[in-house]
Amino acid sequence: MGGNDAKTAKIAVWWDMFDCPVPEGIDARKVRPSLEGAFKELGYTGPVSITAYGDQKQTPEHLLRALSSTGVAVVHTRSGCTCALMYKDMVAWREDNPPPAKMMIISNQVLDVFNWDLARLQQRTSYDIYLAYSVQPRAALFVRTRHEWLWDKIILTNTSNASESSSAAAKSKFYCKSCSLDRQSLKSFRKHLSTKKHAKQEILRPDDSQLQSVTSKWGKNYAATPEFATAKIHVWWDMYDCPIPDGYDARRIRPSLEGAFKELGYSGPVSITAYGDHKKTPQHHLQALSSTGIDVAHATLEVVNGRISDDIDEWEYNNPTAPATMMIISDEADYAFSDFLPHLLQENKYNLFLAYSFRPREMSVLVTSAEWLWDSLLAVSETRRHDLLRKCSGSSIERVGESTGMFYCKVCYSDFKLLDEFMKHLSSKKHALNCKRITDHIESSENLQLYWEEKHHFPESKRFKKAP
Numbered sequence: 095m096g097g098n099d100a101k102t103a104k105i106a107v108w109w110d111m112f113d114c115p116v117p118e119g120i121d122a123r124k125v126r127p128s129l130e131g132a133f134k135e136l137g138y139t140g141p142v143s144i145t146a147y148g149d150q151k152q153t154p155e156h157l158l159r160a161l162s163s164t165g166v167a168v169v170h171t172r173s174g175c176t177c178a179l180m181y182k183d184m185v186a187w188r189e190d191n192p193p194p195a196k197m198m199i200i201s202n203q204v205l206d207v208f209n210w211d212l213a214r215l216q217q218r219t220s221y222d223i224y225l226a227y228s229v230q231p232r233a234a235l236f237v238r239t240r241h242e243w244l245w246d247k248i249i250l251t252n253t254s255n256a257s258e259s260s261s262a263a264a265k266s267k268f269y270c271k272s273c274s275l276d277r278q279s280l281k282s283f284r285k286h287l288s289t290k291k292h293a294k295q296e297i298l299r300p301d302d303s304q305l306q307s308v309t310s311k312w313g314k315n316y317a318a319t320p321e322f323a324t325a326k327i328h329v330w331w332d333m334y335d336c337p338i339p340d341g342y343d344a345r346r347i348r349p350s351l352e353g354a355f356k357e358l359g360y361s362g363p364v365s366i367t368a369y370g371d372h373k374k375t376p377q378h379h380l381q382a383l384s385s386t387g388i389d390v391a392h393a394t395l396e397v398v399n400g401r402i403s404d405d406i407d408e409w410e411y412n413n414p415t416a417p418a419t420m421m422i423i424s425d426e427a428d429y430a431f432s433d434f435l436p437h438l439l440q441e442n443k444y445n446l447f448l449a450y451s452f453r454p455r456e457m458s459v460l461v462t463s464a465e466w467l468w469d470s471l472l473a474v475s476e477t478r479r480h481d482l483l484r485k486c487s488g489s490s491i492e493r494v495g496e497s498t499g500m501f502y503c504k505v506c507y508s509d510f511k512l513l514d515e516f517m518k519h520l521s522s523k524k525h526a527l528n529c530k531r532i533t534d535h536i537e538s539s540e541n542l543q544l545y546w547e548e549k550h551h552f553p554e555s556k557r558f559k560k561a562p
């Protein structure tokens with residue numbers, strides 16, 4: 095994306111006038127120059143199109159006139175239906191306007207209404223999204239935004255004159271969503287809103303209040319697109335959730351995964367890190383994993399998700415531009431990594447694969463290109479397995495020759511080339527001490543939390559006279 099293109103790309107604004115009304119005493123003709131000014135401050139000078147949604151029967155005529163005189167499109171929606179109709183328009187707009195076109199949403203409902211579906215859309219095609227609200231979302235959004243403003247701040251701090259607006263002469267447009275018709279003049283629009291026909295249509299029209307998800311029907315397990323077909327694949331495998339089944343030959347893990355990838359057309363180089371409590375993993379498994387080039391990482395249950403997060407972070411840093419596929423084998427991908435993974439997938443050109451020991455009850459906010467049940471991923475039929483081993487054995491044997499998997503202790507941040515050294519480390523005093531430090535630390539922070547909670551609920555208790 096050229097820097098210049100991005101600077102002058104068009105900007106579309108969807109504005110919920112109920113959530114973010116024109117403040118009292120403010121000339122509505124200032125809305126457009128205020129928004130344009132806010133974008134100019136960020137260095138963006140592209141043409142801005144603004145659509146104002148709301149129950150326009152309730153909007154004073156002078157306000158509608160002021161908006162339309164500055165080229166703001168005015169859309170009438172029944173109250174309660176604004177979000178769903180705005181979203182439909184956004185989705186349709188995205189079809190016709192690829193990035194670097196930019197999107198701005200002025201609404202307080204992004205967290206409650208748009209968040210999930212929009213975050214998924216963004217993982218497929220990522221637009222720069224800007225947000226303004228009169229009430230800040232009470233939790234972090236899955237949708238990654240480039241900039242957020244308080245609505246009043248945009249409108250009240252911009253000093254530019256209404257007449258400075260670049261598109262003051264733009265043709266105005268009025269639209270009634272209930273009747274699916276447009277009007278060129280304010281007079282005929284207002285007349286329409288007061289007709290019987292319109293009133294009838296508002297009652298008859300099917301309910302538009304629920305946001306229509308456009309991503310929930312997206313299929314799973316797509317064939318690889320050309321740019322990902324030979325791209326590298328990295329696998330973070332949580333063995334606590336998805337262990338090696340009893341009696342399973344651990345040497346089959348890599349060819350089973352590679353076979354499943356190949357079935358979908360992915361043949362890029364695969365690297366795998368297996369996280370678990372390797373003091374308890376049988377040594378022949380560790381040997382087998384390492385002999386097929388799988389890295390083994392010891393991480394206690396307390397730290398495993400944190401260490402996987404850190405490693406994903408480092409991997410992202412090392413793979414900034416290339417298309418690449420990430421695979422997470424875990425039952426908690428959605429929950430344990432939700433604070434950064436949806437954003438990471440919106441920022442980068444990565445594919446995501448998931449595997450889990452049971453199918454999640456709800457669809458994830460993470461958009462995947464393929465998902466598997468762990469057991470079925472490993473249960474390759476005998477004939478296919480024979481095929482796979484034959485196909486993969488060449489590469490596997492080469493791999494054994496040139497690089498076997500490393501052994502990491504993610505508690506002490508130490509690396510080992512040999513299993514013996516690794517096992518010796520895991521039973522060392524130094525390792526035990528580091529493990530204890532972690533559990534002590536967690537215990538003390540839990541105690542502290544307990545202390546504050548108890549103090550909050552039982553403020554008179556004697557035990558709280560002393561500090562913890």
Ligand SMILES: [Zn+2]
Pocket residue numbers: 270271272273274286287292295
């Ligand atoms: Zn109508």
Ligand SMILES: [Zn+2]
Pocket residue numbers: 503504505506507508519520524525528
């Ligand atoms: Zn250690």
